[in-house]
Every structure is written in C-alpha cells, then in structure tokens.
Amino acid sequence: MSILVDKNTRLVVQGITGRDGSFHTGQMIKYGTSVVAGVTPGKGGMKVEGVPVFNSVDDAVKETDANTAVIFVPAKFAVSAIYESIDAGVKLIVCIAEGLPTIELVKITAFLKDKDCRLVGPNSPGIVSAGEAKVGILPGHIFKKGNVGVISRSGTLTYEIVDHITKAGLGQSTCIGIGGDPIIGTKFIDCLELFANDDDTEAVVVVGEIGGRDEQDTAEYVQKNFKKPVFGFIAGKTAPADKRMGHAGAIISGSSGTAAEKVRVFKECGIKVGETPAEVALLVKKTLS
Amino acid sequence: MKVHEYQAKEIFKKYGIPTPKEKMCQRVDEVIAASAELGLPCVIKAQVHVGGRGKAGGIKIAKTEQEVKEYAKQILSMEIKGLPVKKVLVSEAIAIASEAYLGIINDRTAKKTVMMACKEGGVEIEEVARKKPESIFKVYADPLVGLLPHKARQIGLFLYDDPKIAFACADITSKLYKMFIEMDSSLAEINPLVVTNSGELIALDAKINFDDNGLQRHPEIEAMRDRESEDENELMARECDLSYVKLDGNIGCVVNGAGLAMATMDLVKHFGGEPANFLDIGGSSSPQKVKNALEILLRDKNVQVIFFNIFGGITRCDDVANGILEAKKELNIKQPIVARLTGTNEDKAMEILKEAGLIFAESMDDGAKKAIELLK
Numbered sequence: 054m055s056i057l058v059d060k061n062t063r064l065v066v067q068g069i070t071g072r073d074g075s076f077h078t079g080q081m082i083k084y085g086t087s088v089v090a091g092v093t094p095g096k097g098g099m100k101v102e103g104v105p106v107f108n109s110v111d112d113a114v115k116e117t118d119a120n121t122a123v124i125f126v127p128a129k130f131a132v133s134a135i136y137e138s139i140d141a142g143v144k145l146i147v148c149i150a151e152g153l154p155t156i157e158l159v160k161i162t163a164f165l166k167d168k169d170c171r172l173v174g175p176n177s178p179g180i181v182s183a184g185e186a187k188v189g190i191l192p193g194h195i196f197k198k199g200n201v202g203v204i205s206r207s208g209t210l211t212y213e214i215v216d217h218i219t220k221a222g223l224g225q226s227t228c229i230g231i232g233g234d235p236i237i238g239t240k241f242i243d244c245l246e247l248f249a250n251d252d253d254t255e256a257v258v259v260v261g262e263i264g265g266r267d268e269q270d271t272a273e274y275v276q277k278n279f280k281k282p283v284f285g286f287i288a289g290k291t292a293p294a295d296k297r298m299g300h301a302g303a304i305i306s307g308s309s310g311t312a313a314e315k316v317r318v319f320k321e322c323g324i325k326v327g328e329t330p331a332e333v334a335l336l337v338k339k340t341l342s
Numbered sequence: 343m344k345v346h347e348y349q350a351k352e353i354f355k356k357y358g359i360p361t362p363k364e365k366m367c368q369r370v371d372e373v374i375a376a377s378a379e380l381g382l383p384c385v386i387k388a389q390v391h392v393g394g395r396g397k398a399g400g401i402k403i404a405k406t407e408q409e410v411k412e413y414a415k416q417i418l419s420m421e422i423k424g425l426p427v428k429k430v431l432v433s434e435a436i437a438i439a440s441e442a443y444l445g446i447i448n449d450r451t452a453k454k455t456v457m458m459a460c461k462e463g464g465v466e467i468e469e470v471a472r473k474k475p476e477s478i479f480k481v482y483a484d485p486l487v488g489l490l491p492h493k494a495r496q497i498g499l500f501l502y503d504d505p506k507i508a509f510a511c512a513d514i515t516s517k518l519y520k521m522f523i524e525m526d527s528s529l530a531e532i533n534p535l536v537v538t539n540s541g542e543l544i545a546l547d548a549k550i551n552f553d554d555n556g557l558q559r560h561p562e563i564e565a566m567r568d569r570e571s572e573d574e575n576e577l578m579a580r581e582c583d584l585s586y587v588k589l590d591g592n593i594g595c596v597v598n599g600a601g602l603a604m605a606t607m608d609l610v611k612h613f614g615g616e617p618a619n620f621l622d623i624g625g626s627s628s629p630q631k632v633k634n635a636l637e638i639l640l641r642d643k644n645v646q647v648i649f650f651n652i653f654g655g656i657t658r659c660d661d662v663a664n665g666i667l668e669a670k671k672e673l674n675i676k677q678p679i680v681a682r683l684t685g686t687n688e689d690k691a692m693e694i695l696k697e698a699g700l701i702f703a704e705s706m707d708d709g710a711k712k713a714i715e716l717l718k
Contacts, residue, residue, distance in 0.1 A: 073656070129558065154526050154556040155448050162453040163485035178655075190625075192655045192685060207601020208625075209653045212685070213706065216653075233600060234555075235450045262601055265450045288604035291589065291611045292620065299585040299600025299622040301555055302450070309468055312608075329609055331707055 055182035055227040056202070056247040056254075057145060057173070058086075058121065062186045065090040065110060065119035065143070067126055067134045069101045073149075074125035077190050078102045081123075084187040089117040110141040121145040123179070123188050128152035131175060135161055139170050147188050148174035151234070155301070158236035165238070172238025176300070178208035178230035191215075191230065199224015200253060201337055204244045205260035206233050206267075207300065210288055210330070214260055217334035223341065226254040233300030235264070241271040245279055256282045256337055259324070261315055263289035264303045268315040272322035282340050285319045285326045286333045287312045343552045345566050346389040348431045350530075350548035357521045359514055359532070360544045364433040373414035376432040377404065386413050389429040390422050391571050393466070398422045403435060425571060436546060441534035442501050443467060444515065446522045455483045455522065457515060459497045463534025489519040502537070510543045511535070525563065526556025575638050582634040584623055591616025593713050594645035594677070596635050598623050598657040606651045609706060615714040618645045625656035632665025636673060648677050649713040651706055654685025663691035667698055678716050682709035 064081065068074040069091025079102045082088050088104050090113035097108035107113040110122060122138040124131055124146065131150035138146045153175045165172060173180060179189010184198035195212055197219045205211040211230055218225060229244050231237055241259055248254045257279075261268040268287065275283050290312040292298050294305040305311050319326050325340070327333030345353075348366040355361060365376040366389070377384045388400030395401050400422050402413040420427050441463025449456040459479045460470060471478060479500040483489040494515040498508035514535070522530050529551040536546045557564050569577060579586035585600065589607070593615050597603035600622045607617035619642065623635050639645060652662050662683060669675060682703040683691045692702075701716070703709030 128555070152555050152558070154559070155528065155553045156455070156523060156526060156556070159448055159453060159455060159485045190656055205601070207599060209597075209599030209655065209657075210601030210605050212653045212655060213602055213605070216684075236448060236453050260601070262604060267450070270451065286605075288601050288608060291607040291617055292604055293587065293589065296587045296620075297554070297585075298587060298604055298620055301553075303600060303604070306468065309472070328612060329707065330605060331705070 054251050054253045055185050056251050057227060057229065058180050058182050058188050059185040062121050062188065063087055063089045063117065063119045064188060065092060065113045065117070065122045066104070067092045067110065067122055067124045067138065069093055069104065069106055069125070070096050070099065071125055075101050077125065078104060080193065081187050084193040086186040086188060090119050110137045110143065114141045114143065119143065121188060122147070124148045124150050126150055132157045132161070135172065136164070139165065139168060144170055146170065146172045147177055147179055148172065149177060149179060149189055151176035153234070155234070155236055158234065162236065162238065173229065174232040174238060176234045177232040178211060180227065180229045181225070182227045183225045189230065191228065195219055196228065197224035200226055200255040200341070202226050202248045202251070202254040202257040203228040203260065204241050204257065205230055206262050206302070207260065207288065211260060213330045214258060214286065214333055217331050218258070218337060221334040221338045223334070223338060226251060233302050235302040240267055242274045245271070245274065248281070249279060254281065256284065256341055258284045258286070258333060258337060261285065261287045262300070262303050263292050263298065263305050263312050264310045266310065269318045272318045272324055275324060276322035283324045284333055284337050285324045286330060287315045287319070287326065343554055343557060343563065343567060344391045345550055345552070346391070346429065346568060347387065347548050348389055348429070349566050350550040351545070353521060353525065353550060354545055354548055357517045359517050360542070361548065362433045362436055362544060362546065364431055366429055366431050368429050370411060370414045370418060373430060373432055374407070374410055377407070377410045380432060380434045382406065383435040384410065385433045385435055386410070386417055387431045387433065388417050388420070388422060388427040389431055390425045390427055392423045392425060395422060400427065428570060436536065436544060437539040439537045439539050439541070441536050443533050444497070444518065444535045445529070445531040445533065446518055447529050449482070452482060454485055455519070457481045457483065457489065457497055457519065459501050461501060463536065465533070483519060488523070489516060491516065507537060507541065507543060514543060526553045526560055527551065528553040575641055579638050582631065582638070584621065584631065584635055584638065586638055587620040588642060589617050589619050590644070591618045592644045592646040592717065594618045594639045594642065594648045595651065596621050596623060596639065596648065597651045598625065598627060598653065602651065602653060606649070606706065606710070609710045610649070610713065613710050613714055615710065615717070618642055627657050627661055629661055629665035629668055632662050633669040633672070636669040636675065640673060640675065646677055647713045647716045648679045649709055650679065650681040650683065651709055652683045652685070654683070654688060658687045659683040659685060659691035660687040660694060663694040666700070667694060670698060680709050680713045680716070682706055
C-alpha cells in the first residue's frame, strides 16, 4: 500500500505538448506510471510518447477513465487548468506549475470544498509512491520501496533527504511535495491523516521551512492524534526576517514563522528533529531498526 | 513587492478611502512649497521600505517655516536601518480624537481572506497577536461571494460606538477589501485609522504589499517599484530569473531550489562557517543562468569561497558545469570553488570540470566542511 498515487493511478498530463510536460511524461512512463492521456487545447489527436492528446480534460476522462491530473502548463493558464480538472471529475490534481496568485488559491480552495477531489500544490515537485507510480518531476532513481513516508514543502531539499533515507538502507512508502506557496491544496496534516491508515508507512519525515505556522499546527496534531514516529527537518535557520527566500511562502514576517520557533514546537510535541538532512535519515534508521 | 506610503495612498484615493491632503517631495524646496500649500503645522514623513520610521526620527511635525526647512533637510539626508531617505511625504496635520488599526491579509491556515481590527492604533499587529490576541477582532470574507456588507458592519461596530462613524468604517472596510482582491495584495493596513476632532474617519497611514505572483497581471503595480530603494543585486537577480538574498558571511552559496538553498546556508553555519547569501538558480538552469548567478554573487566583496550545491533533477549537472567553466574564463574568478554536483548527468559534469581546478565534494556535508576549511 501507499497513499495518493499507486498502480491504480490513471494519469492525464495537462500541458503534455510543452517542453517540461513532454519530457516528464517520458520520465513518468519510464518509472511505471500509467499515463493514459494528455491535454493541450487545440492539439487533440496528436500523440506524445505514445500517449493520446485530447482538447479537454473532460474528453480525456471520458475516453480513458483518467483519475489523476498533473499540471505542467505556464502559470497564467494553471488556474483555469485546475478548475478544468475539478469539473472533469478527476480525484487528484497535482499542480507542478508555480507562480499562481495567492488569491486564486483562496477561491480554488473554497470551490473544492464540497467536491470529491484533492489538490496537491501548486508549486509542488509531485508525488512518488516508491515502486508504484511517480506523478511530477521528482527524480525516480533516488527512491526505494520501503516504510518511510515523506512530506515536504520543497523540491530539491526533498531529494536530498530521500537520498539520505535510501542510502541509510531504508526506503519510502510515499513522498509528497506539498508545494512552497503560502496557500496550498493539501497540507502536512492532510497527508498525515492518510499516512495514519497506511499499513506500509511505519514512520513519517516532515520537511518544513520558515514562514507561516503549518509546522506548528502539524506538531500539535502529531502530539494529539498520530501514533507513528515522526521526524522533522526545518530549513531556514539562517534566513533573515522579512525576506522572501525563493518560495512565496518562505518568509518570516516580524518574529513569527522562524525556524527556531518551529524546531522548538516540533521537539516539544515529540518530533525528533535532525540538525542536518543527513542526521534526519540517521534518526529514522535508529528508531526503525 | 512593497510600495511607499504615498503610493499606497494614491491607490486608496482611487478606491475612495479618505486620506489627508498630502504631497510627495524629493527636495527641500519642494517640501517648503508643499507646506505653504498645505498650511502649518504640517507633518514630514520619510518614505522608506522599513517599519519604525517614527522611532528613527523619520517623522516630524513642523510648526514654523524654519522647522519645515530644518526637518526636510534632516530627513532627506538620513538613513533608516541602512536605507537612504530619498522621498518624503508632506501632510496636513490632523487633529486626532482616536486611533484604531484596520488590516487585511490572506490567512494561510484558514485559506481565506481575513479583515483584522484593533481598537489601538499605531500598533505592530503581530506583536499584539502574540501578547493580546483577544484584542484583535477578525472577520473572514467568503472567497466566492466576497466580504458581505453585514460583515463589514461588524468591523465598524466593533471599533466604534457611534453608529455614524461605525458605518463610515464599514464603508472603508469594504473598499479596502475590494482593493485587496482586485490588486492582488498580500497585506494592506490602515494603521492608524483615525477619527478627527470633527468626527471624520481618515487613513492617516497606509501600507500595501503585493503578491509577487500577482504582478504578472498588474503591470501598473510593477511600474510603482522604487528601484532605488531595493537592493541592486536582488533586483539584478530577479531580472535574471534568480532568487538572491545577501547575508553577512563569506561563503558564497549557489544552489538549485529554495529549500535546499536555505538548508545549505544552515549547514554552513552548522559546521562553523558563515554563509554570504541565499541564491537559488531554480530548475532547468542553463549555463548562462549559472554565469549570471556567479556574477551577482561576486559583486559581494566579502565572498572568499564559493560553494556549489546542486542536486540535479530538472537541473542538469552538465549545464551547471558548463556555466562554471564559462564564468571562470570570463569573470576572472580568484576565489576557490567547492562543487557538490549530484543527480542528472553528474558524470558528464565531472568530465567537463576535471581540468578546471575545482575542489569536489562527495556530499553536502563534505562540501560545507571543505568550504570552511579553505578559509583557515
């Protein structure tokens, strides 16, 4: 077992004819993901990497039974791409595109409320269930099937930590990049709720960073509700206040959202925190073996 | 993106939010002319992108012509938290009966737009939220229908007992919300919102920050950017599609991805070094981008060692390697370069760089340690 994506995932790629869309379609297929359709309005009838292209997500879902969408379109088309997939009845949308205005996420979140559909991202590197399926841009070769769940607000830092976990002789159940924006579809706690019921996940690593108070809320949730061991890493201990550190959501405003505060709350709630990415993997290994 | 108070007030005016009679000036003689027009006493306010202007002496009330001249000279030649004051706002002096706080942000946890009101004006709202959270009154807007009139009235009635003032406040609240949404703001504050001696509401100060992700659809806001008051290197980085923030250390970091870039700075510090900067070259980086990154990094004269930490995914290590080679040729780089390149095409990268005189690192830890060692 694993969460969110697996062998039953039937993927439609929005923006499949673009440079990133077509390249990563090839990579996802190589990993074993069943990519059943692509969408680029006006290019229906084409094929990319052997995958049929449709003019709309609606057509793609009707023809291929796609249940998951991944979005590679440029930022200014990404908002409407999300709505299109929600309307077409897709159950999971992974938005790789970044640069979406925050207020649009406020609206999308409200629109999603009574629908049977989950959004991951935007600005997400994607999701990998090791040995099952890969949706997004995470490099497949660093993963190994195992029992550690990983949830992260960033991209390459996730690779770094996953790589350490693999090199420590462990493996991953599912790894989710939830995205670095201030408002995102799926948060740490949403993922933990799924991991709680996943028999294959024995421990979870939460990779957070400066900005907001998602990590603090997560820590309190873990202390109250989550039975499996949780490990943490927080990036941005040396980040100055009031400066956006790349991610739109990675900003310390005033004195709130600092790494020190997040580390403190993690520890207070029983989450073991690694000082470095390498140390996180060692902590997990020590506990699981 | 931040704008100055005078720019924020121009936007307020467009939305019908009352502001004092004011004029932005850049020279002492302009200040004198403005004060003559607005009458004495008048307020001279420094226009810089930092808080705490008042405490730093950047806001003065001038009662005489002599004082106008003196304060204008003083403020226009001062620095506040390292930023030179190049503009001031000259404002009519308002007789204040009471002060309050009115603000709006997108609440990350609730995933909704929230209006915040506090009966104390001129406060640092995050400070209040920490110490006296019960004194902040919050009203959430419905994302799909907006801020309904009765919700705006709740704010007005919370702040003011006099219904006439409360409803005027509700009107300002609705206008502020409309502006916030239409302009893709990330923060808007009227702090303080004051009741004058004659019972009118007026936005004495104004602050608006804009969502960087919304700027693409608001060229008119991008045009308000005060390039002189932003860090030159950060601006240059933005134009090259890089993300850069200067710090005070001497180990220059070049990394792909924001999270890893922060973790790299932290790691340098963890092993006893001092990072010189945050620098994210982003995904799918071309050799040119790497060259631009090094150019920006080296404008900081404190940089004594350069540490590349690349985990290739979309980013190809051979692209980074070619960028390093080109930059070494063109920029006459004297500082030693420690390179940790792993992931996509790392073998090709090693091949490209084998004669380049770099110091290679096996891992992130190894790279940080080697960079620190070189400084000894």
